[in-house]
Amino acid sequence: MAKSKRRYYLLALMGIASVPGLVLYSLVMLGFNIGGIVLASLSVLTLSWIGWEAIGIFRSLSDFNSRFEDGSNVHFHVPQGSVLERIATKMNHYIKKQDDSRQQMQEQIEALDIQVQLSQRQARNTEAIIQSIHDAVIVTDCFNRVIVANSKASELFDFDLDKAQYKQINELLGVEKVAAMIMTAISSKTHHRRNDLEIEIDGQLKFYNSTFSSITDESGEIVGVVSVFHDISREKEVSRMKNEFVSHVSHELKTPLASITAYAEMLVDGEAQDDESREQFLSIIQTQAQRLNRLIEDILNISRIESGLVKVKKDRASVAMLIRDSVEMIKSYAAEKSISVIEPNSVVYDQVNVDKDMISQVIINLLSNAVKYNKPGGTVSISVEVLEDLISVKVTDSGVGIPSDEIGHVFDKFYRVSSNDKVAKGTGLGLNLVKQIVEKVHGGRVFVESVEGEGSTFGFELPLCATEETAVI
Amino acid sequence: MKKILVVDDEIHIVQVVAIKLRNNGFEVITADNGQSAYNLAVAECPDAIITDLQMPGITGLEMVEKLRNTESTADIPVIMLTARGLSIDTQEIDKLSIVACLSKPFSPREVLETLKVAVEPLAV
Known part of the structure; x- marks a missing residue:
């Protein structure tokens, strides 16, 4: 079957090929010049070939254009053996290279895009970390411009955080010495620098430990500074109070000790x-030894209560009885200063569940303070009041009183009202012990009211025992 | 008999120093605060003063400063007794020409010996 088909194609081709011969033969017979005819024929053939090729190129360009627009498989298709085949091959090779290059660039752009997103996320994380730091933080570049700062820094140095970025540090900070420290950290090329700083804020002196750490690039060049300002005002205050305490305690311990050793x-x-x-010498030695012991006990008691190691022995007790015993103990001291002690009114029910020694110590401390800071010939009065399920005890004196700006601190450990140094000595432990015993050991509450120059009222409240229990007893 | 002023707000300290000095031939006058001591010093012009540093009212140092600024008491030798230890301003001690600063607890013997040196030209 295939052979007979091929024969038909061959015969058709021969038939078609014989057509120009027959046309040429007819034209010669009709008297046309054979040379002209041949020339004309060649021209027709050449033009036909050129036209054919042109159509091929046009089709290739058209095809390329449509593929280019589609962005798919972009290359020239030219008929095999065509004069443009070599050019098209080179063009296709060039396009292929461009295509590969474009592909690589695309991949690089995508990678860069991911990098940018990661960098942005890291920048946000870094800023969030800096914002979350409790200390004031300012990051500056090598031109002393602010790169980032946190809200603590804006609070401390009083600047608008939103407008801080890229501002010169010396223009942003009102505190000249801080700006100078940051700028020095850059210019001095030191990697780490520490300074203690005192800054006055709203008329109050605050203490900061400032650290300036340089940021270096890959080549080790300093490109910026991270400045951190840590508030050490509290530590300074504690340290000052401790020194004051050591000084007071030293004085208080040495005074009775001096009497003991001297006598x-x-x-x-x-x-x-x-x-x-x-006998008198021996008696003085004995009383001074007892005084020394009381002081040491006070210090140890506060320490034990604070650390939760105190041994508490609670029993039912009458507040009136505890007051009466305490007044007896303080009477001779009050008499020395000609101070009269007015005992409390009686109340119907005053039973509390307390450590008797501790609450006695609370009452004695309040009474002895009321005598110690009283004026000669003054009075100390004690009152008791029942408030539902609480009993309230108040000790009122006609003494020197407490300035209003210091009254909030009188129960603080080691705190002494500054003007009281002129009146009497003390360690600043007595009222703290009162507060610890009442509030921490017995779940009560201490309070104070005072008018400077007129006197003070110190008191405490304790929960009363339930009356049913009394009935059983 | 040389007159010595002993000043301390602790009555037992005043007493023990006074007994020691009286037993050793000194006349003793006493005060329990800085202001009284200054008034007494101006009135009695003692030959020497033994005083506590930390007292209610004006302190020992403030009292000595007042004495130094008063013509009649400017040259009285002063011995300071102190229980403070930590915060004594030595420059202030030198400036006020304080003869000696003895720490509490002190020895009455040492107080006596120091006093004798301080008042040597006048010593009994």
Whole structure:
């Protein structure tokens, strides 16, 4: 079957090929010049070939254009053996290279895009970290421009955080010495620098520990500074209070100790000239030793209560009885200063569940303070009041009083009202012990009211025992 | 008999120093605060003063400063007793020409010896 088909094609081709011969033969027979005819025929053939090729190129360009627009498989298609085949091959090779290059660039752009997103996320994270730091932080570049700062810094140095970026640090900060420190950190090329800083804020002196750490690039060049300002005002205050405490306690411990050693030496040296003097010396040694012991006990009691190691022995007790016993103990001290002590009114029910020794110590501390800071000939009055399920005890004196700006601190450990140094000595432990015993050990509450120059009222409230329990007892 | 002013707000300290000095031939006058001590010093012109540093009202140093600024008491030798230890301003001590600063607890013997040196030209 295939052979017979090929034969038909061959015969058709021969038939078609014979057509120009027959046409030429007819034209010669009709008297046309054979040379002209041949020339004309060649021209027709050449034009036909050129036209054919042109159509091929046009089709290739058209095809390329449509593929280019589609963006798919862009290359020239020219008929095989065509004069443009070599050019098209080179063009296709060039296009292929461009295509590969474009592909690579696309991939690089995508990679860069991911990098940009990651960098942006990292920048946001870094800023969030800086914002979350409790210290004031300012990051500056090598031109002393602010790159980032946190809200603590804007609060501390009082600048608008939204307008801070890229501002010169010396223009942004009102505190000249801080700007100078940051600028010095850059110019001095030191990697780490520390400074203690005092800044006055709203008339109050605050203390900061400032650290300036340089940021370096890959080549080790300093390109910026991270400045961190850590508030150490509280630590300074604690340190000051501790030093003051050591000074006070040292004085308070040494005073009775001085009496003890001096009188002991006098006895050893035979300076007591009679039995009465000897007895007096020994008595002083004894009372001063007891005073020393009380002071040490006060310090230890506060320490024990604070650390939760105190041994508490709670029993039912009458507040009136505890007050009466305490007044008895303080009477001679009050008499020395000609101060009269007015005992409390009686109440119907005053039973509390307390550590008797501790609450006695609370009352004695309040009474002895009321005497110590009183004016000669003054009064100390005690009152008791029942408020539903609480009992309230108040100790009122006619003494020097407390300035209003200091009253909030009187129960603080080691705190002493500054003007009280002129009146009497103390450690600043007594009222703190009162607060610890009442509030921490017994779940009560301490309070104070005072008018400077007129006197003070210190008091405490304790929960009353339930009356049913009393009935059973 | 040389007159010595002893000043301390702790009555037992005043007493023990006074006994020691009286037993050793000194006349003793006493005060329990800085202001009284200054008034007494101006009135009695003692030969020497033994005073506590930290007292209610004006302190020992403030009292000595007042004495130094008063013509009649400017040259009285002063011995300071102190329980403070940590915060003594030594420059202030030198400026006020304080003869000696003895720390509490002190020895009455040492106080006596120091006093004798301080008042040597006048010593008994």
